[in-house]
Amino acid sequence: MKLGLLKAFYVDELKKLYRYSEAESIFYIILNWLEKKDKTHVFLGLETILEKSYQDILVELKSGKPVQYITNETDFFSMPMYVDENVLIPRPETEELVAWIIEEQKTKSRILDIGTGSGCIALALKKLLPDCEISGSDISVEAIEIAKKNALKHNLTIDFFELNILTDSIKKYDVIVSNPPYIANNEKKNMHTNVLDHEPHLALFVDDSDPLLFYKKIALQIQNFDTVAYFETSEFYTELLDKWMINEGFTTEWKNDLNGKTRFLKIMK
Numbered sequence: 695m696k697l698g699l700l701k702a703f704y705v706d707e708l709k710k711l712y713r714y715s716e717a718e719s720i721f722y723i724i725l726n727w728l729e730k731k732d733k734t735h736v737f738l739g740l741e742t743i744l745e746k747s748y749q750d751i752l753v754e755l756k757s758g759k760p761v762q763y764i765t766n767e768t769d770f771f772s773m774p775m776y777v778d779e780n781v782l783i784p785r786p787e788t789e790e791l792v793a794w795i796i797e798e799q800k801t802k803s804r805i806l807d808i809g810t811g812s813g814c815i816a817l818a819l820k821k822l823l824p825d826c827e828i829s830g831s832d833i834s835v836e837a838i839e840i841a842k843k844n845a846l847k848h849n850l851t852i853d854f855f856e857l858n859i860l861t862d863s864i865k866k867y868d869v870i871v872s873n874p875p876y877i878a879n880n881e882k883k884n885m886h887t888n889v890l891d892h893e894p895h896l897a898l899f900v901d902d903s904d905p906l907l908f909y910k911k912i913a914l915q916i917q918n919f920d921t922v923a924y925f926e927t928s929e930f931y932t933e934l935l936d937k938w939m940i941n942e943g944f945t946t947e948w949k950n951d952l953n954g955k956t957r958f959l960k961i962m963k
């Protein structure tokens with residue numbers, strides 16, 4: 695089958711789940727993954743001999759499975775990361791959080807990433823701030839295994855360990871970074887099936903009764919240290935979170951993401 699025809703077929707089959715441009719980029723990701731080919735091969739009118747593989751993958755995609763869990767790869771800060779259903783697929787906004795830390799922390803800081811998942815934040819920090827001592831922690835054993843695998847892949851030395859931030863204490867670090875679970879369960883109804891049915895709920899959701907739980911627990915742990923903490927937050931709770939932090943004696947600084955949403959918070963005493 696000609697690649698152009700195959701692309702049109704993919705885009706049409708995926709139109710219920712994805713916008714045209716998204717479906718098109720998914721096709722190109724699969725094309726590159728299966729055959730190491732790109733757009734130019736489509737324009738040149740080449741044929742595929744892997745029609746069956748494309749069809750099998752399409753079935754998975756139509757079930758809502760994110761393409762990154764099919765190829766087991768995504769990019770974060772221009773670094774390829776292994777991902778599977780045990781970890782959240784790193785988001786582009788989180789790269790902006792990392793960029794903020796890189797801008798401000800040039801010295802030999804000791805940095806802990808809480809809720810490290812694939813290890814993406816910790817890895818990008820270690821790559822860009824090689825003099826810093828970087829650690830990453832997560833409640834999920836599977837996530838820690840994946841983070842270690844990614845560190846090995848990039849030949850970066852990071853101390854990854856299991857930790858439940860809701861119950862365990864942490865030692866003193868110069869910098870804490872965290873993109874914790876922050877979606878309240880009552881927001882589920884507005885979410886895309888590929889997130890809701892495929893990404894780990896442990897990474898996404900927090901109880902409706904206290905969507906700020908993770909930020910509070912982390913802040914309370916660093917209250918007596920001169921630690922600075924950087925967070926990714928939900929755009930829906932910024933005011934509430936700001937008030938709580940100020941009330942606890944922290945100074946706060948907020949940053950917008952590239953879409954203009956207030957998303958990133960820095961706190962210190």
Ligand SMILES: C[S@@+](CC[C@H](N)C(=O)[O-])C[C@H]1O[C@@H](n2cnc3c(N)ncnc32)[C@H](O)[C@@H]1O
Nearest residue numbers: 784809810811832833834858859873874875897
């Ligand atoms: C939103 S994901 C962030 C993953 C990764 N840091 C990123 O930015 O792509 C939140 C992470 O927090 C972890 N997590 C959930 N509950 C936790 C807890 N009680 N203690 C520590 N980590 C937890 C999840 O396993 C998940 O990896």
